[in-house]
Amino acid sequence: MNRISYPGLMPLLFLLGVALPTVSFSAELNLAVANSTCTAIRQVGEKYEQRTGIHINYVCKSSGRLAKGLNGKTIQADIYISANKKWMNYMIEHGLVDASHVTIPWGNELVVAAPASSPLQMESWQDLAGADIKTILLGDPGTAPFGRYAKEALQHTGLWDSVRIRVVTKKHITLLAETLANADPDTVGILFKSNITEEHKVLFLVDASWHSPIRYFMGPVGNAAENPAVLDLLTFIQEQESSDIFRASGFKVDVE
Amino acid sequence: MRLRSLRLLEQFIVPMIIVGVIALLTTIYSAMVLQKSINALGDLQEYGDQRLRVIENIENTLSNFRALSLRHLASESAVAMRDISVEIGDTDKKLQEYFERITTELMDVRPESLEETQAVILMTRGYVDEFNKLLLLSADFEKEQAFIHMTRAEDRYLSSINSSLQALKRNEFEDLSSLRTSLTSAVERNLTTTLAIGLSGGMVILGIAFLVTRRITKRLERLLHWSKLVSSGHLSASLEADSHDEVGLLTSSMHDMARNIHNAQKELTNAKHRAEIAAEELRIYAKAFDNSGQAMLISDKNNSIINVNSAFTRDTGYELKDVLGKNPKVLSSDQTPKETYRELWQDLEEHGFWQGELWDKKKDGSMYPKWATISAIRGESDELLFYMSSFTDISERKETEKRIEHLAHHDILTGLLNRFSMESQLDQAISIANREKQKLAVLFIDLDRFKDINDSLGHHAGDKLLIKVAKRLKLCVRDSDVVARIGGDEFVVVSTGLRDNSHAAVLAEKILARISMPYDITGNEVTISPSIGVSVYPEDGQTVDDLMRTADVAMYHSKDMGRNTYQYFTESMLQAANKRISIERELRAALVKEQLILHYQPQFSSNDLNVVSLEALVRWNHPEQGIIPPDLFITIAEESGIIHELGKWVFDEAIRQFGKWKSSGLINGSVAINLSAKQLLSKSLADDLRRIMHVHGVDGRDIELEITETAAMHDPERAIEQLNELRDLGVSLAIDDFGTGYSSLAYLKRLPIQTLKLDRSFVRDIETDPNDAEICLATIALAHNLGLKVVAEGVETAAQRDFLTRHHCDFLQGYLFSRPLPPEGLDHFLNARRSA
Structure with missing residues (x-):
């Protein structure tokens, strides 16, 4: 694993060659992470920086937009974390991540939430189709996995067609969480439990059997798989200390 | 017998009037038929017009349908999508209506284009069906899938629909013109009929005339026979008048005449004999002399x-x-x-x-x-x-002596004057004009793109064309005017004895019209247009050289105005021409004297408003005129080829400066450099850039090159090849001033680019023009779907910033954040941000 193959060496030498005259080489790692993990992974990253002195940059977007950006070379990263399998598969299909390096470190749960001040109550899942709720905020199912899971749940329970007209989508989860916090009282949102803040009030926990299991997929991007620093960080993210941070943020950590 | 006693006039006139009246009536009838057919064809033409309008309506409705669909796709709210769907449904219905109209109501008129029309309808229905399918996906919040469908549907249908619609339109136009032709031929046909009737009437009249004349001739023959007898000496041959018409009268008076002739004959014979003797003598002298x-x-x-x-x-x-x-x-x-x-x-x-x-x-x-x-x-x-x-x-x-003289003064190919004699004649004309207090005009005529004709049809054809042009020029001018060919495809006309300047305009118009008419060059139809510059004596010059130079300057101005036109010389043109030459010279010097400088305008991430990139913008720090913006000299640099030198300098300077900032930790993004269309075609571009990057130790990832949409479209294959080479250096590529052209989407997919720059003209009116706002939204959505980032240029107000940020535009650039700054100014700016 630590052996550096010859073709991989060439671009590395080239980069070093042109960079050396003015810029001193400093270790830096770039992470492209699903929005929902952004806060937690930054906490983990800080710990890692303190420990190793290696600086970490973060790009937080929806899993789909990250995958497309990495493929279109508009985003450069050493590690990619997706909130569903689809977009990790997309990376593997495009030769950006080697399937053998992919790990599944966490899981998550979906909740229905309202602004903290909202008087809304939910007795059952079917209340989503009731008269009290005017707007349902979802993630864009195309690129934001939490939206896909939510749609699956609504379809599984036969509710999708009756609530579809109330749906408004958001590009990624932090945007949805913010919008929801400042929304009208008759607005609810379906989002990951890990993204709930004090500005939200959880109304309902979505049954995990209604949608495909919520799993995060992590892997090194391209040549980064041969970078010892990257491998070290990947290991660190899965150590107990990191798992504790994720658990505290609302993630499920003992998954497989 | 009764007829014979009538006068000849009466024998003719009665039948002729009858025939004439018949012919007249028939002609009137056929004219009425003609009027009817003209009306009928007029109606046909009106139908043609209507069809053309329907086709245009289809085009507009289709583009409206597409715009609405894009809005649907970009929409995030089910309610909003429902409203848009209603509008889309209406458009769809309208489209069906137009299709029905074009097939049923109007198709009777032109059944032969039924097949084409149905092909368009089929394709459009296919396109609309695909869209309706993808709109279902969109309404179901499967935007990702919907976008993929849309790209596919556009690839599959849009360009063929557009070209078929264009073909239909073209057919309609051709129809209209063929209708006109058939109108003319119908008129001609009817005219022929009318003529035929007239002619046959005439023939009948002639027939009658013949019959009557023949009868008269028979009697005249008898008279002739008698007169032959008389002339052969039988002067006493008998002759009797048989009627009282003109022939009868003639017969009796001839009888009298015969008698008189008989008396004169003897006298005549004697006189003749005498004359012959005298003539014989004269003939001898005359022969010697005459022969x-x-x-x-x-x-x-x-x-x-x-x-x-x-x-x-x-x-x-x-x-x-x-x-x-x-x-x-x-x-x-x-x-x-x-x-x-x-x-x-x-x-x-x-x-x-x-x-x-x-x-x-x-x-x-x-x-x-x-x-x-x-x-x-x-x-x-x-x-x-x-x-x-x-x-x-x-x-x-x-x-022969004169011909040799001619060759010395004329152009061998066209027979026009050559430059030498034109100048000497112009010189004389100037003296005359000066003495007579008159004006004269010099027209400098250059054929547009003559070289293309030489290149495509050969020099032989080019020569033939020049000869024909010379002939037409000759026909445009008065005899007293001078026409000369002074080289290649350049002609000069000197028009003398003018009272005011307007005559030259009339002449120039005439020349433009004549020369621009098509030519037949060995079976090929060739068209060419002239660009004409006009200078007038005494205002624009008082010597041959001055008049020629000012006319030349005016001619170049005509070329600048888009060719096929004429321009009077003005002082400002000379100033512009001189200025241009001096700018070109000074610009070359400026490169050496290091008068060019770069300003940098930061681009900001819309999320956290961090500086992510600096766009390098070239300025000219002129010692007398101060800072000159690039639009005043880049075009000249491109036309004169200085752009290559200038482009290299910009690369070098921008990358050097950026390397400095990067290593001092002031900035952590990239530098964006504009690439001109000419540079994009340069073979050494990638090598130059690689060398400069190496010298300043800057990585390809830190550099972004911006090209305009038009530059990339100019020679797409070459552009793609070049851009791929640049990509191999690690630099990223952006399309500048991006608009939403129909052809763009499919093409965009082939370009190895990472960023779209939303043109400032769309950004400017975001708040006021819903269309521009929609274009911005659709562009952002399209770009994101293709995995591209979007930079909005020209952000000037907080409202624009908020709108763009709300709709996930990735980067922002504009005066709201920072104007382009000189390096030291940017130092301050970055330091101030860092400490704040």
């Missing part, structure tokens, strides 16, 4: 002409009767110098003989040179009897 091949003239001692021979008549056109008794002076022109005549008389006086060249006039007034030999013939006692002159026309020899 001489050389023109001869005899004048008496008083120098009055007494005879000339047939060679004289042949050469001069004068017959003897024209000149008999006249002094030979009548033959002379005033071209022969007086001294020649003095010498002639002196020689005749002293030696009785002279020979030399005289310039005489022919009867038709034309002058010609002749070689004359004159002898004074004297009698035995030396008294002068007469003068005998003989001469030869030497104009042919003169002609």
Whole structure:
């Protein structure tokens, strides 16, 4: 694993060659992470920086937009974390991540939430189709996995067609969480439990059997798989200390 | 018998009136038929018009449908999508309506395009169906899938629909013109019918005339037979008048005449005999004189002409009767110098003989040179009897001499004047104009893209075209005007004796129209247009050189105005031309003297408003004029080729400066450099960039190159190849001033780019123009779907910033954040941000 193959060496030498005259080489790692993990992974990253002195940059977007950006070379990263399998598969299909390096470190749960001040109550899942709720905020199912899971749940329970007209989508989860916090009282949102803040009030926990299991997929991007620093960080993210941070943020950590 | 006693006039007129009336009535009837067919064809034309309008409506509705669909796709709210769907449904319905109209109501008129129309309808229905399917996906919040479907549907249908619609339109236009043609031919046909009726009426009249005449002729024949008898001497042959019409009267008066002739005959025979004897004598002299091949003239001692021979008549056109008794002076022109005549008389006086060249006039007034030999013939006692002159026309020899002269002054190919004689004639014309207080105009004419014709059809065809152009030019001007070809495809017309300047405009218009008409060059139809520059004496110059130069400048201005036009010279043109030349010269010097500088405008991430990139913008720090913006010199740099040198300098300077900032930790993004269309075609571009990056130790990932959409579209294959080479260096690529053209989407997918720059013109009106706002949204959505980032240019207000941020535009650039700053200014800016 630590052996550096010859073709991989060439671009590395080239980069070093042109960079050396003015810029001193400093270790830096770039992470492209699903929005929902952004806060937690930054906490983990800080710990890692303190420990190793290696600086970490973060790009937080929806899993789909990250995958497309990495493929279109508009985003450069050493590690990619997706909130569903689809977009990790997309990376593997495009030769950006080697399937053998992919790990599944966490899981998550979906909740229905309202602004903290909202008087809304939910007795059952079917209340989503009731008269009290005017707007349902979802993630864009195309690129934001939490939206896909939510749609699956609504379809599984036969509710999708009756609530579809109330749906408004958001590009990624932090945007949805913010919008929801400042929304009208008759607005609810379906989002990951890990993204709930004090500005939200959880109304309902979505049954995990209604949608495909919520799993995060992590892997090194391209040549980064041969970078010892990257491998070290990947290991660190899965150590107990990191798992504790994720658990505290609302993630499920003992998954497989 | 009864008819015969009528007068001849009456025998003719009655039947002719009858036939004439019939023919007239028939003609009126056929004119009415003609009117009807004209009306019918007029109706057809109106239908054609309507169809054209329907096709245009289809086009508009389709583009509306597409815009609405894009809005649907970009929408995040189910309610909003429902509203848009209603609008889409309406558009869809409208489209169906147009299709029905074009197939049922109007198709009767033009069944042959049914197939094409149905193909368009089928394709469009296919396109609309695909869209309706993807709109279902969109409504189901499967935007990702919907976008993929849309890209596919556009690839599959859009360009063929557009070209089919264009073809239909073209057909309609052709239809209209063929309708016009059939209208004309219908008129012609009816006209022919009318003519035929008229003609056959005429024929009938002629027939009647023939019959009547034939009867008369028979009687006249009898008369003729009788007159033959009379003329052969039977003057007493009998003849009887058989009727009282004109023929009868003639018969009786001829009978009287025969008698009189008989009496005169004897007298005549005698006279004839006498004349023949006299003529015999004369004939002997005349033969000797006449048979001489050389023109001869005899004048008496008083120098009055007494005879000339047939060679004289042949050469001069004068017959003897024209000149008999006249002094030979009548033959002379005033071209022969007086001294020649003095010498002639002196020689005749002293030696009785002279020979030399005289310039005489022919009867038709034309002058010609002749070689004359004159002898004074004297009698035995030396008294002068007469003068005998003989001469030869030497104009042919003169002609050859003149031809050599012509070649020296004319263009061999076209026969027009050459530059040398044009200039000398212009010089003379200037003197005349000066003396007469008149104006004159110089028109400098250059054929647009003549080289293309030479290249595509060969020099031979090019020469033929020049000859034809020269002929047409000749037809445009007055005889007194000068037309010259002064080289290649350049012509000059000098129009003299003008009272005001407007005449030159009329002439230029005429030349534009004539020259621009198509030419047939060995079976190919060729069209060419001229660009004309006009200068007027005395305002625009008082010497040949000045007038030619100002006309030349005006001609170049015409080229700049888009060719196929004319321009009067103005002082400002000269200033512009001089300024351009001086800018070009100064710009070359500026590169050496390091007067060019770069300003940098930061781009900001819309999320956290961090600086992510610096766009390098070139400025010219002119020692006298201060800072000159790039739009005033980049075009000149491109046209003069300086752009390559300048582009390299910009690369070097921007990358050097950026490397400095990066290593000092002031900035952590990239530098964006603009690439001109010319640079994009340069073969050494990638190598140059690689070398410069290496020198300053800057990585490809830190560099972004911006090209305009038009530059990339100019030669797409070459652009893709070049851009891929640049991508291999690790640099990222952006499309500048991106708009939403139909062709863009499919093409965009092939370009190895990472960023779209939303043109400032869309950004400017985001708040006020819903269309521009929609274009921004759709562009952002499209770009994101293709995995591209979007930079909005020209962000000037907080409202624009908020709108763009709300709709996930990735980066923002504009005066709201920072104007382009000089390096030291940017230092301050970055430091201030860092400490804040």
